[in-house]
Amino acid sequence: MSTTRALLKSLLVTSLIAITAQSQAEIFELNLPQTTPEETYDGRMILVLASNNEKLPINQVSADFDAAQIFGVNVDGLQRGKSVEIGANVLGFPTRSLSEIPAGEYYVQAVLHKYETFNLSNGKTVKLPAARGAGQNWRKEPGNLLSEPLKINFDPANQGTIKIELSDVNPTIEEPVDSEFIRHIKIKSKLLSDFWGTDVFLRAHVLVPRDFDKHPESRFPLSIFHGHFPADFGGFSETPPDPKEECVYSKRFDLDCYNKIEAQESYDFYKYWIAEDTPRMLIAEIDHSNPYYDDSYAVNSENLGPYGDAITYELIPAIEKEFNGIGEGWARFLYGGSTGGWEALGVQVKYPEEYNGAFAACPDPIDFRQFMTVNLYEDENAYYRKGPFASIERPSHRNYLGHISRYMEMENRWELVLGDKSRSGQQWDIWEAVFSPNGADGYPQRIWDKTTGQINKDVALHWRDNYDLRYIMERDWAELGPKLKGKIHLYTGDMDNYYLNNAVYLTEKFLENAQPAYEGVVDYGDRDEHCWNGDHENSNAISRLRYNTFYVPQILKRIKDAAPQGADLKSWKYK
Numbered sequence: 001m002s003t004t005r006a007l008l009k010s011l012l013v014t015s016l017i018a019i020t021a022q023s024q025a026e027i028f029e030l031n032l033p034q035t036t037p038e039e040t041y042d043g044r045m046i047l048v049l050a051s052n053n054e055k056l057p058i059n060q061v062s063a064d065f066d067a068a069q070i071f072g073v074n075v076d077g078l079q080r081g082k083s084v085e086i087g088a089n090v091l092g093f094p095t096r097s098l099s100e101i102p103a104g105e106y107y108v109q110a111v112l113h114k115y116e117t118f119n120l121s122n123g124k125t126v127k128l129p130a131a132r133g134a135g136q137n138w139r140k141e142p143g144n145l146l147s148e149p150l151k152i153n154f155d156p157a158n159q160g161t162i163k164i165e166l167s168d169v170n171p172t173i174e175e176p177v178d179s180e181f182i183r184h185i186k187i188k189s190k191l192l193s194d195f196w197g198t199d200v201f202l203r204a205h206v207l208v209p210r211d212f213d214k215h216p217e218s219r220f221p222l223s224i225f226h227g228h229f230p231a232d233f234g235g236f237s238e239t240p241p242d243p244k245e246e247c248v249y250s251k252r253f254d255l256d257c258y259n260k261i262e263a264q265e266s267y268d269f270y271k272y273w274i275a276e277d278t279p280r281m282l283i284a285e286i287d288h289s290n291p292y293y294d295d296s297y298a299v300n301s302e303n304l305g306p307y308g309d310a311i312t313y314e315l316i317p318a319i320e321k322e323f324n325g326i327g328e329g330w331a332r333f334l335y336g337g338s339t340g341g342w343e344a345l346g347v348q349v350k351y352p353e354e355y356n357g358a359f360a361a362c363p364d365p366i367d368f369r370q371f372m373t374v375n376l377y378e379d380e381n382a383y384y385r386k387g388p389f390a391s392i393e394r395p396s397h398r399n400y401l402g403h404i405s406r407y408m409e410m411e412n413r414w415e416l417v418l419g420d421k422s423r424s425g426q427q428w429d430i431w432e433a434v435f436s437p438n439g440a441d442g443y444p445q446r447i448w449d450k451t452t453g454q455i456n457k458d459v460a461l462h463w464r465d466n467y468d469l470r471y472i473m474e475r476d477w478a479e480l481g482p483k484l485k486g487k488i489h490l491y492t493g494d495m496d497n498y499y500l501n502n503a504v505y506l507t508e509k510f511l512e513n514a515q516p517a518y519e520g521v522v523d524y525g526d527r528d529e530h531c532w533n534g535d536h537e538n539s540n541a542i543s544r545l546r547y548n549t550f551y552v553p554q555i556l557k558r559i560k561d562a563a564p565q566g567a568d569l570k571s572w573k574y575k
Contacts, residue, residue, distance in 0.1 A: 028098075041078045044419050094414075114144050207236060220324055265546065339364055376460040486518075
């Protein structure tokens with residue numbers, strides 16, 4: 001045998017040994033006990049491995065490079081008493097395969113995120129995680145199965161099986177209770193129920209003014225504080241901070257006792273709210289969680305249904321009827337940050353005469369030529385910038401110094417592990433669910449290939465024509481401009497963690513040259529991160545806690561300036 005042939009044979013044997021070792025890596029067997037509440041389950045089985053027990057393994061999951069390890073597989077009709085395996089062939093994050101995990105000691109936990117079947121009005125059938133009260137938090141959604149944390153020794157070179165039993169069931173979440181200042185409303189939406197083929201409810205948590213019940217004659221302006229899923233009205237407390245409460249450090253802001261700062265701000269808002277010189281109004285936070293995310297983005301969508309119409313024409317009038325709202329567009333306002341910032345502007349643009357102003361802080365991308373770090377119309381790939389001889393990864397998260405903790409490919413692979421078909425309940429998938437056309441299988445069409453990052457230009461054009469807010473405003477400004485005069489207020493830090501300032505720059509360029517003039521505000525915070533709201537007097541750590549107190553005076557000025565002749569500007573100003 002020649003030396004060359006001998007070498008090739010040796011390399012072949014070595015490769016076969018490596019492949020065999022990888023295919024025979026230790027596996028996990030995830031079992032449903034005989035005592036599960038339901039006989040069969042559809043859903044996503046998620047396995048978590050953590051390197052420490054400082055928190056539950058499931059609470060160490062994120063898209064960062066130093067997060068806990070996760071794997072995920074679909075289950076369809078999995079029966080109680082049966083199991084599913086996760087082996088080396090299952091995609092993971094941050095490490096791609098079980099075979100690549102170093103041997104060592106780990107803490108493991110498993111969750112079955114339960115899916116339900118929906119027969120949509122378009123004739124298609126989909127399986128999705130129904131909104132059950134936890135804002136699409138797969139760790140907490142009622143009815144989800146989970147295991148107790150288990151300490152294990154794992155070695156990918158072994159051929160054994162590690163068995164885990166999902167013996168626990170997340171309990172039902174109780175609905176919040178009314179108090180003097182915070183009231184609640186829940187309505188069945190006919191529009192959404194018709195779309196989803198089952199009863200769909202919208203909820204709102206409403207902050208009412210002091211002595212609300214003593215003034216039935218008053219009619220109040222209404223502000224919608226848009227944002228992520230609210231379990232109840234947040235940032236408001238009638239109780240001062242407990243001095244004995246243990247301090248909690250904020251890694252994000254490098255502040256000790258940040259929990260006490262938050263508690264103090266909540267109490268300060270209460271004191272502001274009951275002060276005699278604070279004008280009386282209603283502020284509502286909306287629960288429009290759905291099978292794809294913790295909220296709907298408050299616009300109509302092929303995949304989520306007519307949430308924009310349902311909120312504007314069903315829920316808002318119901319709130320105003322129940323809590324004595326004025327009930328006219330000039331007396332309704334929108335504000336919020338991040339997702340809520342996009343919603344504030346998006347709703348104002350989509351329903352220009354139903355609302356009288358949008359205060360949009362750190363909005364999700366409002367110009368898709370800068371969809372974070374991607375130009376959806378000109379770039380070919382969302383994950384990489386490619387040159388003739390090399391490519392570099394696109395970042396997706398930074399701090400104010402520009403230090404990167406995530407890349408686009410990482411975040412999207414993390415989501416793909418949590419759920420396929422846009423079912424992860426995370427950020428990229430909800431944008432896809434809201435903005436994309438509905439696919440032949442009933443699920444959203446991909447804006448890009450989740451594995452390769454290759455952008456689908458046809459889907460990108462659908463996004464542009466229906467949800468690129470800068471594009472829509474510029475395209476339709478002859479009609480929209482007069483209706484949006486003085487209503488647009490945009491705020492963002494110039495070092496937003498998610499590069500959201502980039503889209504604001506492009507939108508500002510249009511607005512500054514628009515005719516008729518927009519007569520609004522675009523403002524930037526120097527070196528401020530997500531989610532700066534226009535407050536130049538306080539750090540981002542504080543300003544993010546003062547959305548209500550910061551915007552309410554501006555809202556009231558807008559009322560005074562824009563109220564029609566004969567409008568009620570007195571009944572709600574009682575002392």
